[in-house]
Amino acid sequence: MEHFSQTLARAAERKGGEQNLFNLVSAPLPEQQLLAQTDDRCLAIMTKVVFQSGFSWRVIEQKWQGFEDAFWQFDPHKLVLLDDSHIERLMNDTRIVRNGQKIKTVPLNAQFVLDTANDHGSFARFIAQWPVDDITGLWLHLKQHGARLGGNSASFVLRRMGKDTFVLSRDVTAHLIAQGVIDKPVTSKTALKQVQHAFNTWQQQVALPMTQLSQIIGLSVGSNERQV
Structure with a gap:
């Protein structure tokens, strides 16, 4: 080598x-800037990565304001309450890319964000505290506890959050x-x-x-x- x-x-x-x-x-990002990221922004980053995976990144970027509006600015406390009727309405919402399997990840990842924040103070704090010399361990944690965060998706989420990876x-x-x-x-x-x-x-x-x-x-x- x-x-x-x-x-x-x-x-x-x-x-x-x-x-x-x-x-x-x-x-x-410097640690203080990483720590300052709110749970809704962390969930937004996750969702953008999930929707861009295997799809045109440019299209998701162009429609992103529609995603923000359709998903209530990614407030995880609201999104954990998404039920089948909400998801069905989102499947007909032209503001977003209407992929049912990916839409269903949003409440699941909202719950992941909230559970992590409850245990560590915020989702960003949990991410910031994870040692970089075991960053692949964090990838595996995101894959295990999040929805559709396998492959390179976990590293993309961390990179966009500003975590060193x-x-x-x-x-x-x-x-x-x-x-x-x-x-x-x-x-x-x-x-x-x-x-x-x-x-x-x-x-x-x-x-x-x-x-x-x-x-x-x-x-x-x-x-x-x-x-x-």
């Missing part, structure tokens, strides 16, 4: 220098395979642990957030060689 300084140097060369490279990558994009996965960390796309807890160990090692080598590590990996490989 190469030292991350080599990955960083390759990405910088492809993007016209280190300054240009870091202009392309984002950073996680890597994302297993196609290019990041290809790099992990090339480095011998895994031999195929991740499908098991054992593979997740191997990936977590690799990212922990790389973070110790260069002292960068997980968010930037995975973005830099993505920019160091694949077909994105255009100079900026």
Whole structure:
């Protein structure tokens, strides 16, 4: 497994220098900003990720204000009360994408948010307190306790909340395979642990957030060689 300084140097060369490279990558939110996120915004992020999964992200973005209105600005206390009659009406609401299975995740994830907030003070506080060196453990927690938050959805939720996390994009996965960390796309807890160990090692080598590590990996490989 190469030292991350080599990955960083390759990405910088492809993007016209280190300054240009870091202009392309984002950073996680400071802890206080992450803690300030309200439960309704956390539920909104979850819902957007669920609806964008396997669908046009652009369409969901264009209709998002309709989602906010149809789902009462994602107040979890209201949304846990959604019953079959409410869901049936939403299935005929042209303000949103009318996917019944995804609509049904909203009250389930609202309950998940409320239960977590009751135990930890807020959903964001629970997320903020989870150690980054076990971020894949948090992915598994979201998958287990949330609705339709498996695959990359959990990492997308965390990234959009501003939690420090890597994302297993196609290019990041290809790099992990090339480095011998895994031999195929991740499908098991054992593979997740191997990936977590690799990212922990790389973070110790260069002292960068997980968010930037995975973005830099993505920019160091694949077909994105255009100079900026």
